Amino acid sequence: MTDILNALVLLGNFVLVPGLAYGSQLALGALGVTMIYAVLRFSNFAHGETMSFGAMITILATWWLQDKGVTFGVLPTALLALPVGIIATVGICLVLDRVVYRYYRREKANPVTYLIVSVGILFVLSGLVRFIIGPQDRVFADGERFIMKARVFKQMTGLDQGLAIKTTQGVTVVTAVVIVALIFWFLNRTRTGKSMRAYSDNEDLALLSGINPARVVAITWVIAGALAAIAGTLYGLDKGYKPFTYLGLVLPIFASAIVGGVGNPLGAIAGGFVVAFSELLLTFAYKRVIAYLTPGDWIPEGLVQLLSTDYKLAVSFVILVIVLLVKPTGMFSGKTL
Amino acid sequence: MSTNLRNILLFAIMGALLIAVGVIQSANVALAIFNLCLISAIMTLGVNIQWGYAGLFNAGVMGFAALGGLAAVLVSFPPVPEAWAVGGFRAMLGVVTGAISIFLGIIAFRKFPGSRRIRGWGAAGVALSGIVLMRFVLDPAVEVIEAVEPARTGFLGGLGLPIVFSWIAGGAFAALAAWGIGKIALGLRSDYLAIATLGISEIIIYFLKNEDWLARGVKNVNGLPRPVPYEIELQKTLWVQELAAQLDFNVIELSSIIVKLSYAGLFIVVLVIVFWLSERALKSPWGRMMRAIRDNEVAASAMGKDVTWRHLQVFVLGSAVIGLAGAMLTTLDGIFTPASYQPLRFTFLIWVMVIVGGSGNNLGSILGGFTIWFFWIEAEPIGLALIELLTSGMGEDSALRLHLIENAAHTRLATMGVVLLLVLRFSPRGLIPEREK
Structure with missing residues (x-):
C-alpha cells in the first residue's frame, strides 16, 4: 500500500504539480493567441515577445517596489507589480495595432502578410526588451519559496517520497483559474463579450447588427495584451526570466492553440494542459515508479524514459503535426469563441 | 529612370557602403562582411524560390542551414x-x-x-x-x-573529403529533409505551414545539439579543413612577403585579406551559378507555371497543374539552396556550433532580406541579402556612435548612459523590425520589385 502511495507521490511531484503550472502558463498564452486569431484572423508570431515585454515591465515595477521596501508578505512582490505590466502591455498592443496592424485590416490583407508583419513586430519587441533590460537572466521571485516542502511532506505522511509545491506554482495555477473564469464570464455574460463572439463568428452580420468593429478589435488587444503580460510574468516567476526563451515558447503555445482548435478558448486551455502533460509524461524517467509498483526489490536497469529530456520541446511539435494531419480543426472543432 | 539603371545604382550604393567600411574600419572587416553578404544572398535566393516563385512561407530556414552545416562536418572531418x-x-x-x-x-x-x-x-x-x-x-x-x-x-567523424564537396552534400541533406517535411506539411494552410516548419527547424537543432555521436552536439566540431590556404602558410611564402613589401602592407593583414578574397572568389562562383539557374527557372515555362499556381491555385489546378507536387518540388529546390548556403557558412567559420543557430538570425532575418530585397525578384534577393546583412553588422557600431552622441550631454558615468551604451548592440533587432515594417507598409514590393510580365 505504501509503495503505491509512494509511486503516486513521485508522479505527483515530478509530473502533476509541474504539469499543472506549465499547463496553466501555456493555456494563458494560447488563450491570447486564440483570441487574436478568432477576431483578427491571423497567427501572431510576436505573442511570445509580447509576453516577454509584459514580464519585463513587471520586473521593473517589482524592483521599484522592492526598492521602496514594499513586499507582498509570503507571496511574490511581482503580483503587486503585475497591474503595471498589464497596463503597459495593453498600451503597447493598442499602439502597435493603431500604427501597424490597422492599415492591413483596412487593406484586407491576406493572413501571410499579417504573419510577416507580426515577424516585424517580433523583431521590434525583442530588440526593445533586450535594450531595456538586457539579455541576462533575471530571478525576481521573492516571498516564501515553498507552499509545501518535500521534507515536511515526508514527516507529515511518513512516506519515503516527498511532494514539493513551489509558491510560484501555486500562484500560477490560482491566477490562471481566476483569469480563465473572468474571460469566460466576459465572453458569455457581458454585452461586449457577446458582440466579440458575434464579430468573430460572422463579421458582416455583426457589422450589420451595429457592432462597432474598432471597439471589438481594441478590446481583443486589451484582453490579448493582459493575458500575455500575465502569462509572461507567471512563466518568468516560475522558471526565471530570460528574454530569449520567450521566442521558443511560441511553438508550444501555438501547439496548444491548434491542438484545442484555433479560435476556441476552451480548446486553448485544454490544449495547454495536453501539451504540458505530454511533454512531462514522455520525458519522465519511470524507473523508480516501476520499482515501487512491482513486488520485491527489483529495479529496472535503465531509466525507463521514453524520450530524453532534451527532446521536451520536440514533443509539443510532434503533437502539433499529428493534430494537423489527423484533425486539423483540433479537439473542439466547429466552435469559435 | 529605367529599371536597369536603378538596379545598377542600388548595387553601386551597396558597393560604396562596403568600400566605405573598408576605408573607415579596415579592409578585413569589409571583406568579412562581404563574404557573409554573399552567403546571405544565396540563402535569400533559396527562400525567394519558395516564397517569391510559389508563395510558400518556410519558417524553417534555420533547420536547413544547420543541416548544411552538418554536411560540412560529415564530409570534411577526417574519420x-x-x-x-x-x-x-x-x-x-x-x-x-x-x-x-x-x-x-x-x-x-x-x-x-x-x-x-x-x-x-x-x-x-x-x-x-x-x-x-x-x-x-x-x-x-x-x-x-x-x-x-x-x-x-x-x-x-566524417569522410575526410575536401570540404567543397560538402556544399553539394549540404544541398542534398536539406533537399532530403525538405522532401520529408514537405510530404507532411505542404497542403496545410499558409500560416500552419509556417508554424510547422518553424517547429521542424527547432527539432533539427535539438537533434544536432543532443546526438553527440553524430557531430559532437554542443561540444562543437572545430578545425574543419579549409578549401583555401591558411594565413600562417601564406605568410611564409615569398610572393606574399614581396607583395606586402610592394604595397607597404602588414604581412599578417595581407595574408588574411588574401584568404578572405579566396573565399569570396569561391562564393561568387556559387552565387553566380545559383543566380543564373534561378533566373533560367523563373523565365522558363516551369517558372510561369509556378507563378500561376502562386497567384491562383484553384485556376492553376483547373488547368491540370498538380499543385501539391509542384509545391513539393519548389520546396525541395529552395531548401537545397538554403542547405548549400548553410554548408558554405560552416566552411567559412571552420567550426560547427549547433547552439549558434537561432531563429531570429537564421530564419527571420533571412525573411527580412527577401521582403526588403523584393520577393519574386532574384536580383532583389541578392541586394536584400547584402543590404540587410550589412546593416545587421554595422547597426552595432552605428547605434553605439549614435547613442554616444545623443547621451554626450549626460555625465560621463551617468547610470542611464552606461546602460544605454552597454545594450546598444540590441538596437539592431529593433532596427531590422522597423525596416521590415516600413518596407511592408510603404514599398511592399521591395527594393527591386518583381518584373511584370
Whole structure:
C-alpha cells in the first residue's frame, strides 16, 4: 500500500504539480493567441515577445517596489507589480495595432502578410526588451519559496517520497483559474463579450447588427495584451526570466492553440494542459515508479524514459503535426469563441 | 529612370557602403562582411524560390542551414577510426533500422486495409516499434562512441573529403529533409505551414545539439579543413612577403585579406551559378507555371497543374539552396556550433532580406541579402556612435548612459523590425520589385 502511495507521490511531484503550472502558463498564452486569431484572423508570431515585454515591465515595477521596501508578505512582490505590466502591455498592443496592424485590416490583407508583419513586430519587441533590460537572466521571485516542502511532506505522511509545491506554482495555477473564469464570464455574460463572439463568428452580420468593429478589435488587444503580460510574468516567476526563451515558447503555445482548435478558448486551455502533460509524461524517467509498483526489490536497469529530456520541446511539435494531419480543426472543432 | 539603371545604382550604393567600411574600419572587416553578404544572398535566393516563385512561407530556414552545416562536418572531418572500431557498425545498423522502420510505417499506412484512422494507428504502431528497436541497437553504440576521447572526438567523424564537396552534400541533406517535411506539411494552410516548419527547424537543432555521436552536439566540431590556404602558410611564402613589401602592407593583414578574397572568389562562383539557374527557372515555362499556381491555385489546378507536387518540388529546390548556403557558412567559420543557430538570425532575418530585397525578384534577393546583412553588422557600431552622441550631454558615468551604451548592440533587432515594417507598409514590393510580365 505504501509503495503505491509512494509511486503516486513521485508522479505527483515530478509530473502533476509541474504539469499543472506549465499547463496553466501555456493555456494563458494560447488563450491570447486564440483570441487574436478568432477576431483578427491571423497567427501572431510576436505573442511570445509580447509576453516577454509584459514580464519585463513587471520586473521593473517589482524592483521599484522592492526598492521602496514594499513586499507582498509570503507571496511574490511581482503580483503587486503585475497591474503595471498589464497596463503597459495593453498600451503597447493598442499602439502597435493603431500604427501597424490597422492599415492591413483596412487593406484586407491576406493572413501571410499579417504573419510577416507580426515577424516585424517580433523583431521590434525583442530588440526593445533586450535594450531595456538586457539579455541576462533575471530571478525576481521573492516571498516564501515553498507552499509545501518535500521534507515536511515526508514527516507529515511518513512516506519515503516527498511532494514539493513551489509558491510560484501555486500562484500560477490560482491566477490562471481566476483569469480563465473572468474571460469566460466576459465572453458569455457581458454585452461586449457577446458582440466579440458575434464579430468573430460572422463579421458582416455583426457589422450589420451595429457592432462597432474598432471597439471589438481594441478590446481583443486589451484582453490579448493582459493575458500575455500575465502569462509572461507567471512563466518568468516560475522558471526565471530570460528574454530569449520567450521566442521558443511560441511553438508550444501555438501547439496548444491548434491542438484545442484555433479560435476556441476552451480548446486553448485544454490544449495547454495536453501539451504540458505530454511533454512531462514522455520525458519522465519511470524507473523508480516501476520499482515501487512491482513486488520485491527489483529495479529496472535503465531509466525507463521514453524520450530524453532534451527532446521536451520536440514533443509539443510532434503533437502539433499529428493534430494537423489527423484533425486539423483540433479537439473542439466547429466552435469559435 | 529605367529599371536597369536603378538596379545598377542600388548595387553601386551597396558597393560604396562596403568600400566605405573598408576605408573607415579596415579592409578585413569589409571583406568579412562581404563574404557573409554573399552567403546571405544565396540563402535569400533559396527562400525567394519558395516564397517569391510559389508563395510558400518556410519558417524553417534555420533547420536547413544547420543541416548544411552538418554536411560540412560529415564530409570534411577526417574519420575517427577508434570510434568506428568500437561502435561504427552498430551505429550504422541502428540508423538503417530507424530508416527502415519509418519506411515500413509509410508502407503500412498505404497498404493496410481499413479506414484512414485504423491505418494511421497501424502505421504509428509499426513505426514506433521500429524506433524502439532502433534505440536498442543504437544506444549501446552511442555510449561507446561517445566514450572515445570525449574531450577531442567522441564521434564518428566524417569522410575526410575536401570540404567543397560538402556544399553539394549540404544541398542534398536539406533537399532530403525538405522532401520529408514537405510530404507532411505542404497542403496545410499558409500560416500552419509556417508554424510547422518553424517547429521542424527547432527539432533539427535539438537533434544536432543532443546526438553527440553524430557531430559532437554542443561540444562543437572545430578545425574543419579549409578549401583555401591558411594565413600562417601564406605568410611564409615569398610572393606574399614581396607583395606586402610592394604595397607597404602588414604581412599578417595581407595574408588574411588574401584568404578572405579566396573565399569570396569561391562564393561568387556559387552565387553566380545559383543566380543564373534561378533566373533560367523563373523565365522558363516551369517558372510561369509556378507563378500561376502562386497567384491562383484553384485556376492553376483547373488547368491540370498538380499543385501539391509542384509545391513539393519548389520546396525541395529552395531548401537545397538554403542547405548549400548553410554548408558554405560552416566552411567559412571552420567550426560547427549547433547552439549558434537561432531563429531570429537564421530564419527571420533571412525573411527580412527577401521582403526588403523584393520577393519574386532574384536580383532583389541578392541586394536584400547584402543590404540587410550589412546593416545587421554595422547597426552595432552605428547605434553605439549614435547613442554616444545623443547621451554626450549626460555625465560621463551617468547610470542611464552606461546602460544605454552597454545594450546598444540590441538596437539592431529593433532596427531590422522597423525596416521590415516600413518596407511592408510603404514599398511592399521591395527594393527591386518583381518584373511584370
